[in-house]
Amino acid sequence: xxxxxIKRLAQAVLVMFVISLISFSIQxxxxxxxxxxxxxSVSEAERQALRDELGLNDPFLVQYGRFVKNALQGDLxxxxxxxxxxxxxxxxxxxxxxxxxxxxxxxxxxxxxxxxVYSAINPHSWFSKVVMGISIVGISVPVFLTAIGLIxxxxxxxxxxxxxxxxxxVEVLGLETxxxxxxxxxxxxxxxxxxxxxxxPLFIRLIRAEMMEVLQSEYVKFAWAKGLxxxxxxxxxxxxxxxxPVITVGGVQIGTMVAYTILTExxxxxxxxxxxxxxxxxxxxxxxxVAYLIVVGAIFVITNTIVDLIYGLVNPTVKLAGKK
Amino acid sequence: xxxLEVKNLEVSFGLRSGAVKALRNISFSLERGxxxxxxxxxxxGKSVLGFSILNLISKPGRISxxxxxxxxxxxxDLSAKELRDVRGNRISxxxxxxxxxxxxxxxxxxxxxxxLKAHRKISTEDARTIAIQxxxxxxxxxxxTRIDQYPHELSGGMRQRIVIAIGLLMDPDIIIADEPTTAxxxxxxxxxxxxMVELCDRNNxxxxxxxxxxxxxxxxxxxxIVMYAGRIIEQxxxxxxxxxxxxxxxxxxxxxxxxxxxxxxxxxxxxGAMPPLQRIPVGCAFNPRCxxxxxxxxxxxxxxxxxxxxxxxCHMVADMKRKAEQSTDEV
Numbered sequence: 001x002x003x004x005x006i007k008r009l010a011q012a013v014l015v016m017f018v019i020s021l022i023s024f025s026i027q028x029x030x031x032x033x034x035x036x037x038x039x040x041s042v043s044e045a046e047r048q049a050l051r052d053e054l055g056l057n058d059p060f061l062v063q064y065g066r067f068v069k070n071a072l073q074g075d076l077x078x079x080x081x082x083x084x085x086x087x088x089x090x091x092x093x094x095x096x097x098x099x100x101x102x103x104x105x106x107x108x109x110x111x112x113x114x115x116x117v118y119s120a121i122n123p124h125s126w127f128s129k130v131v132m133g134i135s136i137v138g139i140s141v142p143v144f145l146t147a148i149g150l151i152x153x154x155x156x157x158x159x160x161x162x163x164x165x166x167x168x169x170v171e172v173l174g175l176e177t178x179x180x181x182x183x184x185x186x187x188x189x190x191x192x193x194x195x196x197x198x199x200x201p202l203f204i205r206l207i208r209a210e211m212m213e214v215l216q217s218e219y220v221k222f223a224w225a226k227g228l229x230x231x232x233x234x235x236x237x238x239x240x241x242x243x244x245p246v247i248t249v250g251g252v253q254i255g256t257m258v259a260y261t262i263l264t265e266x267x268x269x270x271x272x273x274x275x276x277x278x279x280x281x282x283x284x285x286x287x288x289x290v291a292y293l294i295v296v297g298a299i300f301v302i303t304n305t306i307v308d309l310i311y312g313l314v315n316p317t318v319k320l321a322g323k324k
Numbered sequence: 325x326x327x328l329e330v331k332n333l334e335v336s337f338g339l340r341s342g343a344v345k346a347l348r349n350i351s352f353s354l355e356r357g358x359x360x361x362x363x364x365x366x367x368x369g370k371s372v373l374g375f376s377i378l379n380l381i382s383k384p385g386r387i388s389x390x391x392x393x394x395x396x397x398x399x400x401d402l403s404a405k406e407l408r409d410v411r412g413n414r415i416s417x418x419x420x421x422x423x424x425x426x427x428x429x430x431x432x433x434x435x436x437x438x439x440l441k442a443h444r445k446i447s448t449e450d451a452r453t454i455a456i457q458x459x460x461x462x463x464x465x466x467x468x469t470r471i472d473q474y475p476h477e478l479s480g481g482m483r484q485r486i487v488i489a490i491g492l493l494m495d496p497d498i499i500i501a502d503e504p505t506t507a508x509x510x511x512x513x514x515x516x517x518x519x520m521v522e523l524c525d526r527n528n529x530x531x532x533x534x535x536x537x538x539x540x541x542x543x544x545x546x547x548x549i550v551m552y553a554g555r556i557i558e559q560x561x562x563x564x565x566x567x568x569x570x571x572x573x574x575x576x577x578x579x580x581x582x583x584x585x586x587x588x589x590x591x592x593x594x595x596g597a598m599p600p601l602q603r604i605p606v607g608c609a610f611n612p613r614c615x616x617x618x619x620x621x622x623x624x625x626x627x628x629x630x631x632x633x634x635x636x637x638c639h640m641v642a643d644m645k646r647k648a649e650q651s652t653d654e655v
Contacts, residue, residue: 218424226439227411240429316474
């Protein structure tokens with residue numbers, strides 16, 4: 001177990017190094033931050049002075065070296081716009097984004113397993129066909145369209161749900177959360193549904209396909225031949241094997257979902273990291289952009305490590321390195 | 325009455341292009357403790373027959389006719405619950421590939437205990453004790469530790485022993501073994517076969533052995549059934565079939581055994597291949613490959629002729645028997 005973590009840590013360091021190099025090297029191509037920071041009235045000489053002060057005229061490697069040195073001390077630069085440490089700005093918005101991802105994950109897990117299993121067991125029933133049909137639509141419609149559609153129907157036409165913002169929040173252990181207020185939940189529903197709208201059909205189809213394959217396997221036939229209860233065959237023998245590839249894909253998709261939050265948060269004005277990132281791009285706030293990319297990269301690495309741990313628990317043929 | 329009596333069993337698979345009959349007019353019986361060999365080429369319907377006895381044919385297949393009498397009940401029209409009480413309890417199965425038969429994510433113990441608990445009101449501890457005892461019977465070394473291992477931690481031969489132990493858990497009346505040694509290393513095949521025979525003998529369990537290995541059939545079974553294209557073409561005591569095969573197909577199978585060929589010569593084979601079920605020829609299904617084909621063979625399906633203690637579906641055998649009877653009449 002310890003060896004697994006050390007190996008994982010080494011990999012994570014390498015991954016983070018690559019992410020930082022890439023995100024740092026694209027910042028020169030995002031536009032001129034000076035343009036946004038100072039107005040038209042500032043003279044060219046003053047601009048140059050400011051550039052020197054910010055270190056923007058140094059060679060790339062010098063700039064990058066300085067960045068890495070600071071980053072190792074937890075300093076990812078100072079946001080040009082907020083005039084605050086970029087990491088702090090991002091982390092303040094992180095809980096909101098995680099709430100959104102959490103809400104969407106709840107929807108995905110809660111619906112994809114029963115629907116996928118049902119439609120694998122009864123592939124010819126009309127309900128399965130309807131589920132499969134809707135899932136194709138869900139995969140095909142882009143998130144921002146789903147989001148706008150949801151706002152139109154549920155907020156504007158029916159007036160059931162608020163159309164933007166995060167609602168009331170409460171502070172728990174120094175973190176603001178909307179998960180503990182009814183108003184917070186009502187604000188969360190629509191964004192979470194629209195964020196789930198792409199992944200949910202994908203998971204239903206994945207679970208269905210895997211389950212159908214597993215149901216054809218010899219060990220499931222053998223389970224029938226042993227005279228076991230139908231329930232046990234479907235939900236223990238078949239489902240446990242079905243979940244193995246689903247867990248793997250799920251781990252990657254959680255990371256992807258964090259990326260999708262950019263769209264959802266923008267449409268719903270959800271005050272999370274994604275919304276912040278888009279604003280940062282508009283303002284050419286390069287330190288903030290770089291910090292965002294690094295934080296998202298770290299989330300990817302962490303979730304994948306957790307998923308690997310879970311996978312090791314479910315699949316006995318996988319031994320985590322060093323575990324005996 | 326026999327322990328198991330199959331009468332005119334018919335199995336069809338409903339395909340888009342229409343129903344295809346995988347088994348036609350299958351009748352045979354099995355006595356308590358008897359060992360029956362089911363032989364034939366791949367696709368002859370041996371496995372389908374094995375699975376249909378427990379009504380375990382996967383969709384779109386189904387039993388479309390006939391009866392399977394076991395213990396006063398017709399297995400062909402039992403409810404799902406009644407079938408469950410028979411499966412794994414009174415009749416159990418052993419599959420071909422032990423690498424695939426055991427669920428990879430459950431321990432050996434879980435897979436044995438669940439079977440006991442499905443059929444008996446029993447505590448987990450008691451079930452575990454029985455499971456360990458059965459593992460001992462199939463000569464698994466240190467069963468107390470093996471029982472908590474996962475299938476991938478065991479060798480193929482070991483896994484097949486465990487599958488056999490699962491088959492024996494409920495002390496069944498019949499074990500249906502579908503090519504139980506085909507997937508194993510040659511060196512282990514004999515060992516596993518011996519083990520099965522020993523255990524069946526000791527517990528007076530009847531065995532239906534599905535195989536294409538005539539050598540095993542001749543060593544192990546008392547009765548044999550030869551199948552071709554979904555029908556039984558010859559059945560009777562194994563000795564008679566092995567020593568004095570009547571049907572040209574059975575003769576061909578015997579000649580195809582490597583020990584029948586002269587060393588240095590090419591091995592004998594039956595020319596052609598078995599027809600797909602959708603295109604079974606009119607008359608005797610074997611007629612395109614038969615060396616003794618007659619006009620009648622391409623027109624009329626042969627009925628069963630008694631020959632010694634065997635029953636053979638062949639026009640030529642029927643013909644010869646008729647002639648023999650006529651000649652004895654004339655004398």
